[in-house]
Amino acid sequence: MRCAPSAGAALVLCAATAGLLSAQGSPAQPEPPRFASSDEVNLLAHGLLQLGHGLREHVEHTRGRLGSLERRLDACGAACAQASGTAAPPPAANPVVGDAAAPETLRNLQVQLKAQDTRIEQLFEKVAQQQRNLEKQQLKIENLQSQVRLLAPSHVEHKVIKPARGKRLPKVAQDGDTAHNASRLHRLPRHCQELFEEGERQSGLFQIQPQGSPPFLVNCEMASDGGWTVIQRRQDGSVDFNQPWEAYKAGFGDPQGEFWLGLEKVHSITGNHGGRLSVQLQDWEGNNESLQFPVHLGGEDTAYSLQLTAPVASKLGATAITPNGLSLPFSTWDQDHDLRGDKNCAKTLSGGWWFGTCSHSNLNGQYFHSIPRQRQQRKKGIFWKTWRGRYYPLQATTILIRPAVDASAS
Structure with a gap:
């Protein structure tokens, strides 16, 4: 059974992705801190959401396969019990479909299936919780972006923030407008x-x-x-x-x-x-x-x-x-x-x-x-x-x- 390692590998991949992002943000020479842009934050949040959805689908698919396998084991339980006196099958034989499987092997396999099912259930809950957290973070990001647009001292048209005239933003004023801007630097229009x-x-x-x-x-x-x-x-x-x-x-x-x-x-x-x-x-x-x-x-x-x-x-x-x-x-x-x-x-x-x-x-x-x-x-x-x-x-x-x-x- 390799379903749990595959699900675990998805989590390892998520952790590795976060590690790579951290590594890329730490250059050899110290530089001033850089804040991620809103597009970068949205892209990262979208990627994590997609990863969560993919992992969730993988877990559900694996659970379905385990359920089908367990039903097949229950169906062949009577036949396996009748064959209790026969010799155990060779290692290469399939213990699921072989009619000569020993009852002890069957019980061990069922125990392993239940343990794997429990682990997958726990993993599924973690993925669901992580997805809820990511969705909340996305809502917070959108709310903060809306507040920034409202607080910015700029001209907005069609929901795109554009700088207003240079006379209201001293840092973009031209040299020729210095005298005109001198009386406007201390206040906004009334x-x-x-x-x-x-x-x-x-x-x-x-x-x-x-x-x-x-x-x-x-x-x-x-x-x-x-x-x-x-x-x-x-x-x-x-x-x-x-x-x-x-x-x-x-x-x-x-x-x-x-x-x-x-x-x-x-x-x-x-x-x-x-x-x-x-x-x-x-x-x-x-x-x-x-x-x-x-x-x-x-x-x-x-x-x-x-x-x-x-x-x-x-x-x-x-x-x-x-x-x-x-x-x-x-x-x-x-x-x-x-x-x-x-x-x-x-x-x-x-x-x-x-x-x-x-x-x-x-x-x-x-x-x-x-x-x-x-x-x-x-x-x-x-x-x-x-x-x-x-x-x-x-x-x-x-x-x-x-x-x-x-x-x-x-």
């Missing part, structure tokens, strides 16, 4: 509009740092009229927007998919100068609507109230507007700040929003992949009353903001 004013025309992910705020990643849309920061996107229902207050304050989701940037980040971008809000809507027939209007977003002490001028508020369908306009506090299911005293709009509907009286708009509502038949269910969806009506759940939305001119000049 918002997408500042990037636009400095000549950036390519949309994508950038790291910014508004005044008094730590750096964070934003999705910039560079249009002909300036640089806009995307603060919300809905497109496929991949992110749950029915979140509590702290989630809406900090932000959630994937900047390259569905996401909410975070109320505190939006407030840091506009500051006390206000800005201009752009709302882009799409229905299920492929029709699009785009709205732009001036806004002012207060801080958390005002529940991030959205200040709208009287003409804008009236155009959006609001009633009971004061001469100074309309102030809409942000509200979630765990912090009710809406203008309705008899109900919690966020609980009745879904998501967090500047609800007002629950009926004007809600772009953070429940995402439906098709229009529900029941009216009660449709009202919980994504809607903008003055465009497609109160009970029409939209297919896609994007909200962008750009700080006021004074904010860019200051």
Whole structure:
């Protein structure tokens, strides 16, 4: 029986492979430590996974052969017992199929089979455990790579990290740009509009740092009229927007998919100068609507109230507007700040929003992949009353903001 040595040889091969990799990383002359690239780590992890799969298949195949052999031994047990008085077969004879095999030889062989089966079972468990460990390591590697991409102060497009302009990365600045870069080495751009004013025309992910705020990643849309920061996107229902207050304050989701940037980040971008809000809507027939209007977003002490001028508020369908306009506090299911005293709009509907009286708009509502038949269910969806009506759940939305001119000049 050579099944166990073969399985053991696979483990020896795995150990030898690790030894060769260690030997290659230790040259004769001492050199500075070198970290493996993500591609090298992925390649090694993939190779180990393949080795584990191959060893697992080998063990299963060997176990099948042992089971078949043991069944054959059980089948010939009676015949072998009848031949107990005959002489033992010569060494070259096959003890499995020979009718003259001695009972003692048969028992010894069965003991050996059970011992081999136990060893293979132990080996199989080790291989399975090693495979689980490798899969966990692979998940950790992918998670770390995602965090590195988000933390890198670079421009990302189509999930490929590219260096941003040299003026934001001093190590790649040209000699001729030294004077221009001198004033930019100590800080990041404050918002997408500042990037636009400095000549950036390519949309994508950038790291910014508004005044008094730590750096964070934003999705910039560079249009002909300036640089806009995307603060919300809905497109496929991949992110749950029915979140509590702290989630809406900090932000959630994937900047390259569905996401909410975070109320505190939006407030840091506009500051006390206000800005201009752009709302882009799409229905299920492929029709699009785009709205732009001036806004002012207060801080958390005002529940991030959205200040709208009287003409804008009236155009959006609001009633009971004061001469100074309309102030809409942000509200979630765990912090009710809406203008309705008899109900919690966020609980009745879904998501967090500047609800007002629950009926004007809600772009953070429940995402439906098709229009529900029941009216009660449709009202919980994504809607903008003055465009497609109160009970029409939209297919896609994007909200962008750009700080006021004074904010860019200051």
